[in-house]
C-alpha cells in the first residue's frame with residue numbers, strides 16, 4: 001500500500017485526472033508544497049504550472065482555458081487573500097456556465113475557524129458564486145472530493161467549484177487510492193427528456209407558422225451545432241443566437257438569423273418578438289437578450305424551453321412547454337419524433353422568411369468607415385474578414401465587446417469567449433492567455449477596451465514568459481466608451497468620469513514586458529497593419545486608436561420591448577427609469 005501525505009495525494013489525484021495546467025500566482029504553494037511539487041511532479045506531462053500576476057488573473061486564465069476546451073480549468077491558491085481574489089473569477093465563470101475549479105489549500109499555518117490573521121470563511125464567501133463547494137476535513141475524503149469537483153464542473157450545466165482543504169488534511173498520511181465516483185449522491189444529470197414533454201413540444205413545432213430557435217450557450221456546451229442544423233433545415237425554422245450562443249450556429253447557414261439582444265440585430269429581435277413559437281435552447285432569457293420586459297416578451301408566441309438546468313425554466317419567462325434535458329439529445333429526440341413525411345406549410349414559411357428579410361433590408365448590420373478616425377465597428381469587421389471568422393476571439397467588456405458580437409462572424413463553437421453574465425472588465429486578456437494555452441494551434445485574439453485592459457494588464461508577464469503566440473487588439477477610445485454612450489443617450493451628456501485624463505502609452509507598456517507592439521491610427525493602414533501584426537510571431541499588441549464618439553447601434557430602448565430599438569442619437573428616448581448599465 002502506498003502511503004502519501006495530503007499534499008502528495010492532492011497533486012497525484014490532479015495528475016491522474018490529467019489536469020494540464022495549474023494556474024496560480026508566484027509563491028502560492030508555500031515551502032513544503034513547493035518541495036513536493038518540485039521533486040515529484042515538476043516533470044509530469046500534466047500539471048504544468050502557469051504563473052499569473054494575480055489570482056483574479058489566474059481564475060480568468062483557467063476560465064478561458066475551460067471555455068475553449070470543454071475541460072475544467074484549475075486554480076490552486078493559498079487560503080488568504082489569494083483565495084478571495086478568485087471570487088470575481090468564480091462569479092464570472094459561474095454566470096456563463098464555465099468549468100472553473102478553485103482549490104484553496106491551507107498550505108501554511110491553519111487559519112481555519114481561529115479568527116486569527118487572514119482567517120477567511122471560504123465556504124461562506126464562495127457559496128453564491130459556485131455550483132457547489134466542498135470543505136475537506138478528512139484525508140480519506142481528499143482524492144474523492146477532488147475527482148467529484150472536477151466532474152461536477154463539466155457535467156450537467158457546467159459551473160464553478162471551490163474546494164477548501166484544511167492544513168491537517170494536507171499534512172496527514174493515508175494510503176493513496178483513486179476512488180471511483182460513478183454516483184454522486186443527489187446529483188442527477190438529465191440527458192434525454194421525458195417522452196410526454198417531447199410529444200407536447202413536437203405538437204407545438206408542427207402547428208407553428210412563425211417559429212424561431214432562440215439558441216444560447218447551451219448549444220455550444222452540449223456540442224449541438226450539427227444536430228440543430230439538421231433539425232432547423234429540415235423543418236425550415238430560423239435560428240437566432242444570444243451573445244453566449246455565438247459560434248453555436250454557422251453564420252452562412254440558410255436558417256441563421258443573426259443574433260438577439262440589447263445590441264443584437266433589429267431583424268433578429270423583430271423575428272423573436274413577432275414569432276408564434278419560440279424554441280429556446282440552452283439560454284436563460286436574461287434581460288440583455290430579451291430587453292428585460294419579461295411580461296411583454298414575444299406576446300403572440302408559445303414558448304418551449306429546453307435546458308439541462310430545471311432551475312432556469314419559468315424563472316424570467318412563463319413557459320408553455322418545459323423540456324429538461326441535454327440540448328443535443330433533446331434536439332435529436334425532437335427530430336426523430338416528427339414524422340419523416342411532415343412538411344411545414346410552405347406558404348406560411350415563405351411569408352415568414354420574407355418578412356424577416358424585409359426587416360433586415362430596413363436595418364441591415366453593416367460596418368461603415370467614414371472620416372479620418374478609425375471606427376471600431378469597421379476595425380472588427382476588417383479583422384473578421386482577415387481571419388475568415390475562424391479565430392478564437394476573447395473580449396473584454398464594453399462597446400468593443402458588442403461590436404465583436406455584431407461584426408465578428410464566428411464560424412465555430414467554443415471560439416467566442418466573453419463575459420456575458422457578469423460583464424467583468426479585465427476578463428479578456430487573462431482569459432485569452434488561458435485560451436491560447438488550451439488551443440495552442442489555433443489563432444487566438446484578445447480584443448480589449450482600454451478601460452478593461454488596465455484592470456489586468458499585469459498579465460503580460462505570463463503571456464511573454466510562456467512565449468505565447470497571442471495577438472492583442474487594444475481598442476483605444478480614451479474612454480469607458482459604453483459609459484460615455486449611456487451618458488450621451490440617457491444622462492444629458494453629463495460626461496462624468498468616463499474619459500481617461502491619463503491614458504498610458506500602451507505600446508511602451510507592452511514593450512517593457514518584452515512584447516512587440518505598435519499603434520494604428522489611420523483607416524487606410526488598418527488592414528495592412530493588422531495583417532502584419534498577425535503574421536508577427538509572439539505576443540503582439542496592436543493599439544488601434546479609434547473615434548471615441550462612435551456608438552453601438554442598434555440598441556434596445558431601455559424599458560422597451562424587443563421590437564423597440566434605437567438606431568441613431570436622433571431617435572427619441574422614452575421617459576421613465578433607466579435600468580442599470582453594468
Ligand SMILES: Cc1ncc(C[n+]2csc(CCOP(=O)(O)OP(=O)(O)O)c2C)c(N)n1
Nearest residue numbers: 398399400425449450451452480481482582
Ligand atoms: C470590473 C467592472 N467595473 C465596471 C464595470 C461597468 N462598465 C461596463 S462597460 C464599462 C466601460 C468599459 O470601457 P472599455 O474597456 O474602455 O471599453 P469600451 O466601452 O470603451 O469599448 C464599464 C465601466 C464593469 N462591467 N466591470
Ligand SMILES: [Mg+2]
Nearest residue numbers: 449450479481
Ligand atoms: Mg475604451
